[in-house]
Amino acid sequence: MQALVYNRYGTPDVLSMRDVPIPTPKDYEVQLKIHAASLNSWDWDKLTGKLTPGRKPSHPILGADMAGIVTAIGSKVSQFNLGDAVFGDNSGGNWGGFAQYACMPENMLVLKPSNMSFAQAAAIPQAATLAIQALNDSGSIVAGQKILINGAGGGVGTFALQMAKASGAHVTCVDKAEKLAMLQKLGADVVIDYRNQDFTANGQTYDMVLDVMANHSLSVLKNCLKPQGRYIIVGGATWLIMKCIALYPLIGRGKSKKLKLLWHRPNQTDLQRLKTLFDNGTFKPIIDTVYPLADAAEAFAKIGAGQVQGKLIISIDH
Ligand SMILES: NC(=O)c1ccc[n+]([C@@H]2O[C@H](COP(=O)([O-])OP(=O)(O)OC[C@H]3O[C@@H](n4cnc5c(N)ncnc54)[C@H](OP(=O)(O)O)[C@@H]3O)[C@@H](O)[C@H]2O)c1
Incomplete structure (x- = not known):
């Protein structure tokens, strides 16, 4: 699969598109075919090494917020089925959203409503x-x-x-x-x-x-x-x-x-509440720009420069 990878801290030019193996889900994980992921300032901090200077990057593929279709499930997954459209925040797992596929724990995901686009779904979880x-x-x-x-x-x-x-x-x-x-x-x-x-x-x-x-x-x-x-x-x-x-x-x-x-506590209950608020029109995600995965380094440059209105989305083709 295609993925945006980095192995050392730096500016967006340390990111490169690579061909890497598709991950397989552990017992409580689902595998997603990702359609959209969003950038958070946390991605920028992890790219530049602001949070853990001196150590090697812990997640070579960034992107915690993602939305996609379930393509495989671990042996103990009980909440989702193949083909479900879902979204969630994988910052407590292995990140990995800036790629064509990722695995994440089922308890960090919820079903995506049909009236919510993949880009909107990817914008929501962390922020x-x-x-x-x-x-x-x-x-x-x-x-x-x-x-x-x-x-x-x-x-x-x-x-x-x-x-x-x-x-x-x-x-x-x-x-x-x-x-x-x-x-x-x-x-x-x-x-x-x-x-x-x-x-x-x-x-x-x-x-x-x-x-x-x-x-x-x-x-x-x-x-x-x-x-x-x-x-x-x-x-x-x-x-x-x-x-x-x-x-x-x-x-x-x-x-x-x-x-x-405030300590970030990603969880399904809040995601369900957010789905209700989206559905009743309380908010709509504000999306500044959608970039294809191949141009994701540009999105990083933009968040680093600080001119973003709302969220930046990476859209992933297959
Ligand atoms: N508490 C937790 O557990 C947790 C978890 C994850 C993330 N975080 C933190 O949560 C924050 C994420 O917020 P976010 O996603 O909304 O970030 P964001 O999208 O980068 O938004 C920050 C906004 O603040 C503006 N800004 C910059 N300097 C400012 C100043 N001096 N005074 C007022 N506004 C200023 C930025 O404008 P520019 O265009 O000028 O940059 C931008 O519009 C980050 O600080 C991140 O580290 C916390």
Whole structure:
């Protein structure tokens, strides 16, 4: 099969298309003929070695989010049959979505609804799961609550914005100027260009700050929260994340302002909830560009350069 492979960290030019063996499923795995996969910033971090410098890449074929057709099943698979259209997040398994076939545990997959395209299905798992988990981390959103999303124009933010608006929240979105019109179209009530305005310095306070790009100090951030406000970190600067881990026992469980670092927990229950939200029109995946597998290195270059509105999709032909 054709696959996009890398064996050392670097820029997108370390990626190359190779012919590699089709993987066979273990007992609890299914084999997918992949039709679409999506890029996350995590793929970029794994390509460049940001997360594990010094070690060899652990997954030579990247791509955790994928959608396709079941073509083989392990001996203990009970939930899926040959020919089922499915989608899910294989970041807890062997990644491998930027290829014609991949194997993944059945408990990371759900059936794809017929009204959802393979590209839409591939866009959803990681980013929309992080969005739904962040928004519901300490109870549901209540209509009228003020929410700020920092880094709103990417994968997680575009899902979180649509979900928060559907719950009746007043949503402020922070990203670069080029993405603000798209965010307003999705329902953002207030938009802020991070290159022109510091959202922590305008005197506004929020019931929740959902931070995809955490890059402000905690002492500044706590001034943006209402007395019972929550600050949820999805991703961002390593120094701030380390500080949050250290400080969590002190400020994470207080009765008033709460700090929370979100850990990615891919699971079928959230994917099923996301299917329902897709079906009832709560959100639609925002897809910036679809690249054929042969041009996937270009997609990596684009995510690395940082101009993506929503998600990038890799479409896989057979
Ligand atoms: N918590 C977990 O367990 C977990 C698991 C997986 C991933 N993550 C993290 O989750 C995040 C993924 O988010 P994503 O998929 O939405 O990423 P994304 O698609 O890259 O979106 C991030 C957005 O933030 C914007 N941005 C860049 N610098 C900014 C700044 N200074 N202020 C405000 N916005 C800024 C980006 O714009 P540009 O176009 O300028 O880049 C982009 O629109 C990453 O940080 C990743 O590390 C967390």
